[in-house]
Amino acid sequence: MDIKLNEVERYFREKLLAHGNTAEGMDWKNQDTQYLRFERIVRFMEFSDNPSLLDVGSGASEFLQYCLDRNLHCDYTGIDIVPEMTEAANMRFGKEVAYVHDVRSMPEGQFFDYVIASGTYNAKLSASAAEWEEFFFDSLKSMFSLCRKALIFNCMSQHVDWEYDRLYYPDAGRLSSFIVKNLSRRFQIDHAYPLFEMTVCIEKAQ
Secondary structure, X not given: OOHHHHHHHHHHHHHHHHHOOOOHHHOOOOHHHHHXXXXXXXXXXXXXXXXXXXXXOOOOOHHHHHHHHOOOOOEEEEEEOOHHHHHHHHHHHOOOOEEEOOHHHOOOOOOEEEEEEOXXXXXXXXXXXXXXXXXXXXXXXXXXXXXXXXXXXEEEOOOOOOOOOOEOOOOHHHHHHHHHHHOOOOEEEEOOOOOXXXXXXXXXXX
């Protein structure tokens, strides 16, 4: 694990230890905003055929709880770089729900209908914006290579009232150009909900 992720791992471990298995423990303001993000993600998904799903930066797998509460059935797998997060998920839902893993080094031959990431790439901490962009874009390539139908993720918007040094605010133009050049021309950006961020869906050509 590189030095940037070591720092991120420590940061989220401290959040979990301080707040427990709550939205705050996953570094969200509250569960309402956490679930609003999930709502925007599932708008891009079709659940009628019990799709397989990889949740990158899954934390305690609250997305799975969100789906269960709404009868949205999927074959769920979570990965996170923080062992305590995956332990919390497996305590809640049974072992082998979540694994300690970096998406950039997933085993070959594993594919999922959908790959999602909610808040996973927001906290750059001490990394520069340029360093984090390189890491973020590299991770997008890895995630897109694992999906059959779509990659769906959220990230901060540059259209904010205030910027925090620890957070990463990708430029939507640079992100769009990267997606078109390296992943797919079939993508949507949802900036139409009351948070200072955006949800992006990148579809695989069928």
